[in-house]
Amino acid sequence: MKAKISLLAMLFLISCITLSLSQEIHRNVFRLPQTVSGYHVLKCDFHLHTVFSDGSVWPVVRVEEAFAEGLDVIAITDHVEYRPRIKEMGAKDSEVSYNAPYNLAKSAAAKYGVILIPGVEITKEVPPGHFNALFIKDADPFGKNFDPGNPTRGSFIRGSLGEARKQDAFIVWNHPWFRTHNNTSIWFPLIDSLYNEGYINGVEVVNSRRYDPVIFRWVLDKNLTNLANSDTHNPTTLNRTLPRTMTIVFAKERTSESIKEALKEKRTISYCNDSLYGDSELLEALFHKSIEIKTYFSGKNGYISFSNNTSLPFEIKFSDTGRIKISTYSGGIAIPAKGEAAVLISNDSIFESSKEYIIGIRIMNLETAPGVPLTTELVARCPQVKDSL
Numbered sequence: 001m002k003a004k005i006s007l008l009a010m011l012f013l014i015s016c017i018t019l020s021l022s023q024e025i026h027r028n029v030f031r032l033p034q035t036v037s038g039y040h041v042l043k044c045d046f047h048l049h050t051v052f053s054d055g056s057v058w059p060v061v062r063v064e065e066a067f068a069e070g071l072d073v074i075a076i077t078d079h080v081e082y083r084p085r086i087k088e089m090g091a092k093d094s095e096v097s098y099n100a101p102y103n104l105a106k107s108a109a110a111k112y113g114v115i116l117i118p119g120v121e122i123t124k125e126v127p128p129g130h131f132n133a134l135f136i137k138d139a140d141p142f143g144k145n146f147d148p149g150n151p152t153r154g155s156f157i158r159g160s161l162g163e164a165r166k167q168d169a170f171i172v173w174n175h176p177w178f179r180t181h182n183n184t185s186i187w188f189p190l191i192d193s194l195y196n197e198g199y200i201n202g203v204e205v206v207n208s209r210r211y212d213p214v215i216f217r218w219v220l221d222k223n224l225t226n227l228a229n230s231d232t233h234n235p236t237t238l239n240r241t242l243p244r245t246m247t248i249v250f251a252k253e254r255t256s257e258s259i260k261e262a263l264k265e266k267r268t269i270s271y272c273n274d275s276l277y278g279d280s281e282l283l284e285a286l287f288h289k290s291i292e293i294k295t296y297f298s299g300k301n302g303y304i305s306f307s308n309n310t311s312l313p314f315e316i317k318f319s320d321t322g323r324i325k326i327s328t329y330s331g332g333i334a335i336p337a338k339g340e341a342a343v344l345i346s347n348d349s350i351f352e353s354s355k356e357y358i359i360g361i362r363i364m365n366l367e368t369a370p371g372v373p374l375t376t377e378l379v380a381r382c383p384q385v386k387d388s389l
């Protein structure tokens with residue numbers, strides 16, 4: 001009996017050890033083509049908070065979340081001027097380095113293959129508002145660039161942005177609608193001065209779940225880099241009804257230097273709520289790499305099937321179908337994420353297998369300018385599939 005109990009106790013102990021060693025992470029990876037037009041397609045979130053400012057997670061958790069969601073790149077950008085959790089943890093602000101979140105997360109980032117970009121959020125009253133300085137070399141000097149009596153005083157902005165420039169940082173103006181009159185995005189005179197002085201490299205067209213067409217227009221008119229970031233303060237698992245907001249970067253290499261180069265060259269697309277906003281060439285290349293088309297003709301009839309291997313749905317409208325008649329109620333077709341869809345087609349005369357049929361389409365959830373969907377063409381040629389209708 002005694003031996004039996006001790007064996008049970010041992011088994012219990014072993015199961016406890018096994019449980020404590022178990023580190024399974026359930027992954028629900030956001031899927032995109034890995035390369036497009038010779039570039040690596042990188043899923044990035046350049047704006048995240050931790051307990052080192054006003055977030056509620058430890059820095060390592062940000063890396064684990066990124067791994068679980070299939071992100072390639074993150075930046076932890078804790079507020080410099082606003083760190084309420086430090087006090088809550090019983091520490092003095094001056095005792096905790098501004099580099100702590102990056103330093104704590106970097107070994108996890110290496111372990112999970114997530115690229116971690118060092119950054120801070122410069123946090124001033126409106127105007128000018130908040131700015132992320134990315135690819136910085138040392139976060140601590142930013143902690144000396146404010147008035148201790150009034151850390152968020154806007155007139156001190158050039159001190160912080162000057163430090164960012166000294167460190168060759170990439171500077172993003174965050175959520176331009178935040179705390180403005182009626183929460184509208186305003187291009188303030190102070191912003192105009194900073195822009196003319198070369199301090200603003202990019203802007204958040206999307207912050208969290210808010211896409212702003214006014215900001216997208218600024219990106220096009222003022223030649224800024226287009227970014228979409230989650231600005232998550234909580235665990236991202238709490239917001240998981242849809243994939244998180246992210247910036248899709250087209251980088252020559254899967255390295256921090258290449259990501260910076262791609263941001264400077266504006267090779268980015270913003271993603272939010274199943275829509276993409278960005279440059280037409282990048283969107284067009286991404287779309288064609290995402291969708292596989294198969295066509296079948298028999299006499300005057302046939303079908304086109306669309307197979308989508310990505311996590312992006314595509315909402316297509318047929319604009320110029322030539323002599324082909326496409327049977328749809330809505331004038332279009334919705335291709336689900338990681339799914340397939342097909343439309344029946346017919347022609348006045350017999351489809352010729354030697355011919356290519358060009359179909360003009362608009363993709364309604366891919367915008368090249370505010371309210372302007374991407375236009376492109378599909379090529380239907382037969383035979384591409386052997387199965388019959």
Ligand SMILES: [Zn+2]
Binds near residue numbers: 121130174175
């Ligand atoms: Zn902010």
Ligand SMILES: [Zn+2]
Binds near residue numbers: 047049121231
């Ligand atoms: Zn923020």
